[in-house]
Amino acid sequence: MFHVLNNIRVVLVGTLYSGNVGSVCRAMANMGIRDLALAGPQICDDWSEAARLAVHATDILGARRETATLAEAVADCAWVVGTTARGGLYRQHVKTPREAAPELLRLADGGKVALVFGREDKGLLNDEIGQCTHLLRIPAHPDYTSLNLAQAVLLCGYELYCALGAYEPPVEKSPPALAAHKHKLLEKWREMLLLIGFMKEDKADHMMQGVQRIFSRGAYSEDDVAILMGVARQADWAARHGPGAKPKNGGRQ
């Protein structure tokens, strides 16, 4: 499932801040991408930030390759995907990462794909854009379209990861409550609400419609129904025997 991500390389061009390189490593690990190249890095600080911000992704940081130029960093790639926040004549055919992700995964199944990110201050230059087979632009609010470098890497990686379909949401251990159990629950609540004096018999049908609506707002599980059944049993018992005591069946269904 994840093997196609092994054919994705993140290439950072002319990066200025080592902290961003570290944050990129973490974002890559979050999204299952592990191949990092720095093309003509211009790091202006002392690299200590990189390891700090990579956190548990220092292996990616340590395994990075450095090349003088973008051309060298992508020489073994069949597809070179540039990212740009700017417009311009040769940047009009950009796609969003979400649009492009399925195609990029398909291409990565047959050859290396480089995701290329430009300088913090100037992005990718026109001659670097010219080396790209694809261009991406991340949707962002028109008042501030320039994302932090690692944020841009994360979003592109995230869209590829989502397009893989690898994410499996947690499954609730307790199954959805059956109608029959919810029906029994409402009967018990009706009985209890009458007993404790919350409503009188002549208003009960009306009031129980309100209770039923409340119980229908959410997708209750069998565990949820058991808790609500226990509440009614306990209230019933306490009304008969005084507060603090316990019903014989422990209050659970």
Place this chain on the structure above:
Amino acid sequence: MFHVLNNIRVVLVGTLYSGNVGSVCRAMANMGIRDLALAGPQICDDWSEAARLAVHATDILGARRETATLAEAVADCAWVVGTTARGGLYRQHVKTPREAAPELLRLADGGKVALVFGREDKGLLNDEIGQCTHLLRIPAHPDYTSLNLAQAVLLCGYELYCALGAYEPPVEKSPPALAAHKHKLLEKWREMLLLIGFMKEDKADHMMQGVQRIFSRGAYSEDDVAILMGVARQADWAARHGPGAKPKNGGRQ
């Protein structure tokens, strides 16, 4: 279009590092969200990083509210959306930001929605999770599911922004090339390739199928066709008159 984002508040609970607060501000601005609250911040450095990393979003940083507890930070919200990377009994009903985004925008149209993000080291505690009406989990590689705080904010904001449908991709100024123009282009190339001796008449049909396939790989615009037509005209002219000279019509269609 963007007004619904005014009803989204980002709430950071127990944040430790001011740099993350600054990065969150920038990510919020990138996605059009401007309301920031810090609930029980535990900042352990001197705040200088916050402004540096907010870059052009220092207005959001300056306008932040600080409260002692999560309850205070979300008191005026109808919906409280927690984020968690951890599993557990009361965290099984999580949705992905992408699944939840359309519903959250709908809800934000009628009341304030808080997006709540926990501590860098421990996330949200169980009693804080209990205050949430919705829970989100960001899809991430199982080897490293914990995202940097600002990265998590960015992704949730991004999914809301994308669900708004506000992003308008750039439109190419040059329209897609018409079949008639591409046909004319192929005729000119055939003529030129014969003239310069690239192919002989008996192989021309076969060879032109290859050229046609190359010209069909991409979605060419009228400008692209004009460039390729100019190439053929220029090669034709240079073959007749020697290198470096210019054809009378300037080489363009």
